[in-house]
Amino acid sequence: xxxxxxxxxxxxxxxxxxxxATLLAFGLTACSDDSASSKPKRIAQIDHLTGRTTAVNSTRxxxxxxxxxx
Amino acid sequence: MLPISAGNVTYLKPGTxxxxxxxxxxxxGSGLSLxxxxxxxxLTDFEIDPGTSKLYGNVAINNEPAADHALLFQLDGSTxxxxxxxxxxxxxxxxxxxxxxxxxxxxNKTFKTDAVKPLQLVGxxxxxxxxx
Numbered sequence: 202x203x204x205x206x207x208x209x210x211x212x213x214x215x216x217x218x219x220x221x222a223t224l225l226a227f228g229l230t231a232c233s234d235d236s237a238s239s240k241p242k243r244i245a246q247i248d249h250l251t252g253r254t255t256a257v258n259s260t261r262x263x264x265x266x267x268x269x270x271x
Numbered sequence: 272m273l274p275i276s277a278g279n280v281t282y283l284k285p286g287t288x289x290x291x292x293x294x295x296x297x298x299x300g301s302g303l304s305l306x307x308x309x310x311x312x313x314l315t316d317f318e319i320d321p322g323t324s325k326l327y328g329n330v331a332i333n334n335e336p337a338a339d340h341a342l343l344f345q346l347d348g349s350t351x352x353x354x355x356x357x358x359x360x361x362x363x364x365x366x367x368x369x370x371x372x373x374x375x376x377x378x379n380k381t382f383k384t385d386a387v388k389p390l391q392l393v394g395x396x397x398x399x400x401x402x403x
Contacts, residue, residue, distance in 0.1 A: 254399070
């Protein structure tokens with residue numbers, strides 16, 4: 202998974218702020234603001250993952266995917 | 272739907288590093304089955320490495336193990352949408368899932384076809400993480 206292209210710095214700040222607020226609201230581990238350093242700023246870290254992954258078939262190439270095992 | 276069995280994720284500030292989602296997402300005990308012409312290929316125990324945009328898994332052909340931790344799918348996160356929250360979950364949506372360059376020729380050989388192309392798009396992933 203790679204980066205989201207956002208050229209507008211204001212949009213980046215708004216996005217980061219919104220994401221941080223969202224994560225705090227939902228009980229994730231929010232990380233301290235280390236924007237003064239050159240290290241990438243961690244917005245959240247989630248350990249002990251649970252949940253699910255789905256993939257929506259979007260092309261004719263997916264017609265071979267016949268069955269999900271569980 | 273593939274249940275997430277274990278793992279961890281670090282979400283970095285978008286734009287500061289690529290990729291901005293890093294960690295490890297495991298799906299032990301589940302997978303996909305591909306079948307055609309009397310041949311069945313089972314892809315199981317997926318492990319997603321967001322940092323390298325790769326999805327690994329085990330392969331069995333007609334119930335016989337064929338490969339462990341093989342590179343099955345390449346992930347393209349350029350269309351990934353910002354992390355969003357829903358009821359008790361955090362959602363990462365929009366990553367393209369493509370047949371890896373390693374898997375495509377092996378699938379073609381197994382199914383005696385040339386229909387599977389490297390980096391062929393097979394779906395758009397949504398990862399839903401429980402937060403409570």
